[in-house]
Amino acid sequence: MASVNMADVKRLRELTAAGMMDCKKALEESEGDFDKAVDLLRLKGAKDVGKRETRTASNGLVAVKHEGDSLAALLELNCETDFVAKGERFQQLAADIVAHILATKPSDVPTLLESDLNGKTVKEHLDEANAALGEKIEIRRFSVLEGGFITSYMHKTDPQLPPAVGVLIQLDQENSAVGKDIxxxxAAMAPKYLSPAEVPADVVEKERSLFEQMTREEGKPEAAIAKIADGRLNGWFKDFTLLEQTFVKDNKKTVAKVAAEAGVKVLAFTRFKVGQA
Structure with missing residues (x-):
């Protein structure tokens, strides 16, 4: 079996995003033939696709695509390592898929996976990337907002990596400055819901029950428990609903007040952070 030098191993890894040992073995098996080594890695990747189903894809990126001021899509595409996330092929795949989402507006991830993108299903594109890059590649979630005025903000937690946090804000009318601020x-405060009215009833009841239990265990009078729990629930709304949160740039105002003073209304938002619920 031919010996290989580390420079070739490194070059092969940079080209294919395969693991160092896999690159070394491919070069050894191909007796130093670089093109043949690339083919061997692709073949190995295709065979290993099924084996990766149980592996965790907790890295990746968030990608955005706008069409004018009133339509935008946000996508979280996952992989296993930062190395693949910062690669050109992975980022191009994300760009192609988020553009496809914007054009077709699929109802959910399964529908997206079965849809046609340039003559292949989206799932087939993922499988090809999975084979070529040697990692589990998957679409975790996406969102499409349409109507009004939509702005976005993409945040890099590491300057060497693609955006890991993405936000869409939908206003009832154009205001770029306020949209960007919100x-x-x-992105920074991670709200879960737009307003208290939009928190699902089962979530509200779960939180209220928890606060009642906490209050009871603190030894508060039974007659006061409901009122105290409601107060704590209102505090929870201020922490986890966008409009009730204290605005990061002015702690004397809520986000709702900032929007109202600007003469706009926040209709909806989407926030994705890679690997986060």
Whole structure:
């Protein structure tokens, strides 16, 4: 079996994003033939696709695509390592898929996976990337907002990596400055819901029950428990609903007040952070 030098191994890894040992073995098996080594890695990748189903894809990126001021899509595409996330092929795949989402507006991830993108299903494109890059590649979630005025903010947690946090903000009318401010706020403060009215009833009841239990265990009078729990629930709304949160740029105002003073209304938002619920 031919010996290989580390420079060739490194070059092969940079080209294919395969693991160092896999690159070394491919070069050895191909007796130093670089093109043949690339083919061997692709073949190995295709065979290993099924084996990766149980592996965790907790890295990746968030990608955005706008069409005018009133339509935008946000996508979280996952992989296993930062190395693949910062690669050109992975980022191009994300760009192609988020553009496809914007054009077709699929109802959910399964529908997206079965849809046609340039003569192949999106799932087939993922499988090809999976084979070529040697990692589990998957679409975790996506969102499409349409109507009004939509702005976005993309945040890099590491300057060497693609954006890991993405936010879409939908306003009822154009205001780029306020839209950007609220998008940046949402990126930093991670609200879960737009307003208290939009929190699902089962979530509200779960939180209220928890607060009642906490209050009871603190020894508070039974007659006061409901009122105290409601107060704590209102505090929870201020922490986890966008409009009730204290605005990061002015702690004397809520996000709702900032929007109202600017003469706009926040209709909806989406916030994705790679690997986060």
């Amino acid at each position: 998008a940046q706020h949402a």
